[in-house]
Amino acid sequence: MTQPKLGPVGWLRWFWRQLTSMRTALFLLLLLAIAAVPGSLVPQRSSDPNGVTKYFTDNPKLAPVLDNLQFFDVYTSVWFSAIYLLLFASLIGCIIPRTKHHFEAMRAKPPKTPVRLTRMAGYQVRTLPAEARADAPDPILTARDVLKASHYRVALYQDARSTSVSAERGYLRETGNLVFHVALLGVLLAIGVGGGFGYTGQKIVVEGQSFVNSLPSYNSFNPGRFFSDGALAPFSIAVNKLDVRYETKNQDAIGTPLDYTAHVTTTGPGDTSSDTTIKVNEPLAIGGTNVYLLGNGYAPTITVKNTAGKVVFSDSVPFIPQADPGLTSLGFVKVPDGLKEQVGMIGFFYPTVTESERAKGALASKFPGLNDPVLSLNVYAGDLGVDNGVPQSVYSLNTDTLEQLAGPPTKTKALELKPGQTVELPNGLGTITLDGVKRFATLEVHHDPAQIWVLVFAVLILGGLLTSLFVPRRRLWVKAIENPDGSLTLEYAGLARGEDPNLLAAVTAAADQHSHALSGRPTT
Amino acid sequence: MTETLAQLSTVFLYAAMGLYAAAFIAFALDLARRGARATAVEAAVVPSAVARRAEVREPVGAPAPTIIGEAPRDVAPPSSALGRLSSRISSKVEDDLVNGSDSSASMRWAFGLTIVGFAFHLVAVVLRGIAAARVPWANMWEFSMTGTLVIIGVFLVANLKWQIKYLGTFVLGLVLVLQGVALLRYYVPVVPLQPALQSYWLVIHIIVAVLGTAFFALGFALSGLQLLQYRRERQVEESRPQQFRFLATLPNSVTLENLAYRINIVGFIAWTFTLIAGAIWAEKAWGRYWGWDTKEVWTFIIWVIYAGYIHARATRGWRGSRSAWLAIIGFAAVLFNFGIVNVFFHGLHAYSGL
Numbered sequence: 001m002t003q004p005k006l007g008p009v010g011w012l013r014w015f016w017r018q019l020t021s022m023r024t025a026l027f028l029l030l031l032l033a034i035a036a037v038p039g040s041l042v043p044q045r046s047s048d049p050n051g052v053t054k055y056f057t058d059n060p061k062l063a064p065v066l067d068n069l070q071f072f073d074v075y076t077s078v079w080f081s082a083i084y085l086l087l088f089a090s091l092i093g094c095i096i097p098r099t100k101h102h103f104e105a106m107r108a109k110p111p112k113t114p115v116r117l118t119r120m121a122g123y124q125v126r127t128l129p130a131e132a133r134a135d136a137p138d139p140i141l142t143a144r145d146v147l148k149a150s151h152y153r154v155a156l157y158q159d160a161r162s163t164s165v166s167a168e169r170g171y172l173r174e175t176g177n178l179v180f181h182v183a184l185l186g187v188l189l190a191i192g193v194g195g196g197f198g199y200t201g202q203k204i205v206v207e208g209q210s211f212v213n214s215l216p217s218y219n220s221f222n223p224g225r226f227f228s229d230g231a232l233a234p235f236s237i238a239v240n241k242l243d244v245r246y247e248t249k250n251q252d253a254i255g256t257p258l259d260y261t262a263h264v265t266t267t268g269p270g271d272t273s274s275d276t277t278i279k280v281n282e283p284l285a286i287g288g289t290n291v292y293l294l295g296n297g298y299a300p301t302i303t304v305k306n307t308a309g310k311v312v313f314s315d316s317v318p319f320i321p322q323a324d325p326g327l328t329s330l331g332f333v334k335v336p337d338g339l340k341e342q343v344g345m346i347g348f349f350y351p352t353v354t355e356s357e358r359a360k361g362a363l364a365s366k367f368p369g370l371n372d373p374v375l376s377l378n379v380y381a382g383d384l385g386v387d388n389g390v391p392q393s394v395y396s397l398n399t400d401t402l403e404q405l406a407g408p409p410t411k412t413k414a415l416e417l418k419p420g421q422t423v424e425l426p427n428g429l430g431t432i433t434l435d436g437v438k439r440f441a442t443l444e445v446h447h448d449p450a451q452i453w454v455l456v457f458a459v460l461i462l463g464g465l466l467t468s469l470f471v472p473r474r475r476l477w478v479k480a481i482e483n484p485d486g487s488l489t490l491e492y493a494g495l496a497r498g499e500d501p502n503l504l505a506a507v508t509a510a511a512d513q514h515s516h517a518l519s520g521r522p523t524t
Numbered sequence: 525m526t527e528t529l530a531q532l533s534t535v536f537l538y539a540a541m542g543l544y545a546a547a548f549i550a551f552a553l554d555l556a557r558r559g560a561r562a563t564a565v566e567a568a569v570v571p572s573a574v575a576r577r578a579e580v581r582e583p584v585g586a587p588a589p590t591i592i593g594e595a596p597r598d599v600a601p602p603s604s605a606l607g608r609l610s611s612r613i614s615s616k617v618e619d620d621l622v623n624g625s626d627s628s629a630s631m632r633w634a635f636g637l638t639i640v641g642f643a644f645h646l647v648a649v650v651l652r653g654i655a656a657a658r659v660p661w662a663n664m665w666e667f668s669m670t671g672t673l674v675i676i677g678v679f680l681v682a683n684l685k686w687q688i689k690y691l692g693t694f695v696l697g698l699v700l701v702l703q704g705v706a707l708l709r710y711y712v713p714v715v716p717l718q719p720a721l722q723s724y725w726l727v728i729h730i731i732v733a734v735l736g737t738a739f740f741a742l743g744f745a746l747s748g749l750q751l752l753q754y755r756r757e758r759q760v761e762e763s764r765p766q767q768f769r770f771l772a773t774l775p776n777s778v779t780l781e782n783l784a785y786r787i788n789i790v791g792f793i794a795w796t797f798t799l800i801a802g803a804i805w806a807e808k809a810w811g812r813y814w815g816w817d818t819k820e821v822w823t824f825i826i827w828v829i830y831a832g833y834i835h836a837r838a839t840r841g842w843r844g845s846r847s848a849w850l851a852i853i854g855f856a857a858v859l860f861n862f863g864i865v866n867v868f869f870h871g872l873h874a875y876s877g878l
Contacts, residue, residue: 022839026832030850033828040821040869047815051870075816191814200812250526253715260719280719281808292811444811454813458800465796469789499837501786 019086020093028087035083039074042066046075088188095181102174109155113164113477120477120493122507126515130486136518139488140165143478146513152476164479169472173498176467179460186457194450196226206299206316206440210238210265213289213445231447233287235268240275242296242439246369255325255367262293262441278443288447295442297321297329298349300375301435304335307428312338318440319349320395326365327351332397333377334384339429341381344397345415346407349437350374375434377415378407379426473497476510490514529655530714536648537669541703543641544676544696550634551692557628558690559769634692635683642680645673656714661730662721664866668706671734671862672699678738686783690774694745705863725805733798737858739791740830744855746784747848753777754845781844785837788851792830799823810872818871822861829854 006014018024043051052072056063070077117123128139136142143165144154152167201218205211213235215221241263247256262278269287278284284291297319304313312335319331333345352367353374363376380402405426407414415423417434424431479491492514494507649670653660661670679695682688717726752768754777759766766772774780802823807813814820833854836847866873 022835023841026835026839026842029828029832029835033825033832036821036825036828039816040818040865043870044816047817047872048870247716250715252713256716257718258716259722281723281725281805283808283811290807290811294811446811451807451813455804458803462793462796462800465793469793499782499785501782 016093019090022094025087025090025094028083028090032080032083032087035080036074038071042071044074045072084188088185091181091185095178098174099178102171102178105174106171110153110166110168110475113157113166113479115159117477117479117491117493120495122504123491123493124507124511126490126492126511127483128488128490128518132519133486133488139480139490139514139518140478142517143480143514146517147476147478147510150510150513162479162481164477167476167478168474169476170474170497172467173471173473174468176464176469176471178464180464180468183457183460183464187454187461190450190453190457194224194448194454196224197231197450198446198448199223199227199231200447201445202294203443203445204318204440205237205239205443206318207239207242207438209316210236211443212236213287218445231449233269233289233447235266235287235289237284237286237291237443238265238267239263239441239443240265242441244296244369244439246367248369255369257368260293260296262296262443278441288449290446292444292446293441294444295321297327297440297442298351298370298373299438299440300331300347300349300373301438302333302375303433303435304333304339304343304425304430305433306339306430310338312430314435316438316440317347319347324365325368327368328365332395334386334394334397336384336386339425340427341429342384342386343425343429344380344384344399344402345377346380346397346399347375347377350376370437373419373437375417376407377417377432379405379415381405381427381429469499472500472502472506474500474503474506476507478510478514526655526714529651533648533651533655534711536644536651537703537707540641540645540648541700543637543644544700544703547634547637547641548693548696548700550630550637551696553630554628554634555690555693555770557630558773562769562772631689631692634696635689638676638692638696639680642673642676645669645676649673652714658717659727659730661734662717662726663712663715664710664862665706665712667730667734667862668702668710670731671737672703672706674731674734675699675738675741678735679742682742682787688742688746688783690770691742691745691749694748695742698741698745720809723805723808725801725808729798729801729805732794732801736791736794736798737862739787739794740851740855740858743784743788743791743851746780746787747851749774750777750780750784750848751845751852753780754848777844781848784848784851785834788830788833788854792827792834795823795827795830799827815872817873818865818869819861819873822857822865826854826857826861829857 043055045052055072066072070079074080114120128136140156140163144156144167147154147165147167150169152169153171154165154167157164157166199222201221203211203218211217213232215229215232239262243259243261243263245258247253247258250256260280263275264278264284265273265275266284266286267273276284278291278293280293283293298321299316299318301316302313303311306312313333317331317333319329321327321329328351329349331347331349333347335343335345348363350363350365351369351373352365352371354364354366356362356364358364363374380397380399382402385398385401404410406412412426415425415432417423417432419434419436422431422433474497475495477491477493481489481491483489490511492507492511494503496503500506649660652666652669656662656666660666675695676699679688679691749771753771753774756766756768756771757777775783802820803813806815806817806820829850833847833850836842836850865871
């Protein structure tokens, strides 16, 4: 015996049939669940880039191996994408024929009544006596009306022995099921479109400063693949004031943040201008874009003068909060011009200073609010590396080409400043003043043109799910058989199409209604 | 004031746990009774050797013994009060064994104790809410407290529609373990809400998640019973010895499977809603609706597992035990998501308060 040979088309057909089978869909679903797990075990570049860096430091051997397997980008990895793309291909292959079939079923009459109803669910027989028939309306037409009133589609059939009604209801179940699956596709598409044409950017804005929505003004910016500058709505936001409240009374929660509110003035798009607020759960919608208040911190205002008393640096420098409930923050000050040497400083800012419990002589912060602020600075001099044109982050300092002048481990103490104080820089370089402390807001600007469609499809998913799981699809039959004695045997039965726990009750209810309609009282 | 109310809440919770523990014992006694009843019924159907010998001696034509109503009542009543009492109890136990309906004395006690315990539990949760002046589900302690309350509540309400009192031992056992772990590990005093949690979505997103969890818990119990029942049915078929005699008094495995399915799909719908509501809230609070945060990942995994469960019911070869295993894995993932991911995984859902 020889197997029939499959040509390329035959193989494609075979492959497609395999892919669209329920068994494959189930396998892919379970595979998807398993494939999602690693993304929760190791940090992901998309949600926790610092965690990835730390993972590389902590596991220098393992990390590169995992990186080659795309374990730090699980949800955009080749293997994860392959699973969900196959799953969606399988889904499409499943819903196209089903939609066609459902469409035909909606236009067709309910199918012919089975010859023998005895084997069907909820089968029951009632008899209409000969003497009662004279007054009763036509039994089968009555059955049709009863079922129609219960939202069944009906068709009448007749054979040699009997007349019958074939009825079906619950087409919405399949409609809901198809809507659910199409909406899943819709969500995937909308996410793709939104990610492709949208953008996300972050900007740190100090109180009193403003931010213009243009590429150069962002601290970090993640455009979608099809992003163009035209997608940046023309507006600007001035942060006038940032209100922050911390818990002070509840002993169990001293220092817990209670409220962050940024008071802003927006300008544009166009000539519009308004004063409004941005809060954590209340983003600002402006020009088709949402602006969120994602973080905040302190920006000490620092002035550096040279020996001649000339101001060579004056700015509010955002200090980044470290993982500390007391909001100890780290920042960098760079003075490239105007002093004898280029000077860099690494500063720690303590909003409410106290002696550190961990290291003797070191400082810490015991409360995130500005009760007793101190700025401590380690001073470096030499080459800041800013002259060769390579752009530098303002949130780091490369000390390789610098000599440390003050702060541990040198013998000179780190500079310590309270607001309003001025101290001498080491080596007679000049003076430094802490003029005051402002706050800054971290604004996240997010533009996703398809976000609303994700929501629409999500709602359709829920609606489709509800109807596909709770609307029962069932067939019901009523058959009338003439008896020799002039009485009529009425048979009732049903068939569940999908889960239908109430089928038997439905058959009985229909039989009862029918009896009632025929006689005004139950038949025997 | 806040502290007093919070302490009072904990006192009520302890009281509820005591009542639940008593209810647990009573439910377990009922299961034992069911086991004994199954054995007794079996013994009546298959007469013992002694009975068979007795039958031979009896004159032919005597009425065949029926299972029901043959308690030894015609024996002369004992004279002492203690004797009367003990005979009353033993006849009651025997009556119960043979006639046993779904409401044995221990079952009635168990259910009653559960309802009273639920009332205490409810007071505990409400007091915690008043103490904190907000919904009592903003950290793991409160979530455990409200979550177990909802599990008991769903169990009680589900019994109005379906006869699933036999799940009592499992449900009460689960609640006692969860609440016990919470008392040991998750207790935190009342603290104010951080800004990210100050949203009406806290009310919606969490309570629906709790509801979903409660339905999944019941579904899990039913699926577990379904597997045991299926095993017993096979043992009966192959005339092998059986364990867990009480199973003989429970619905067959197909009925259990259908019931588990109906309860799990309610859980699935709640879970779908939680996922969507969570995404809407995440968009407001974190600036994106989906970011594969560890908790989001696990919520997604659970959703996919239960989606697989629903599809398994329509896949040849997967109906029955295989789909039951999916429901069990799904609930294990729910517990993992709450107990492990919240505490040990790094992510934005850092609200355990620990």
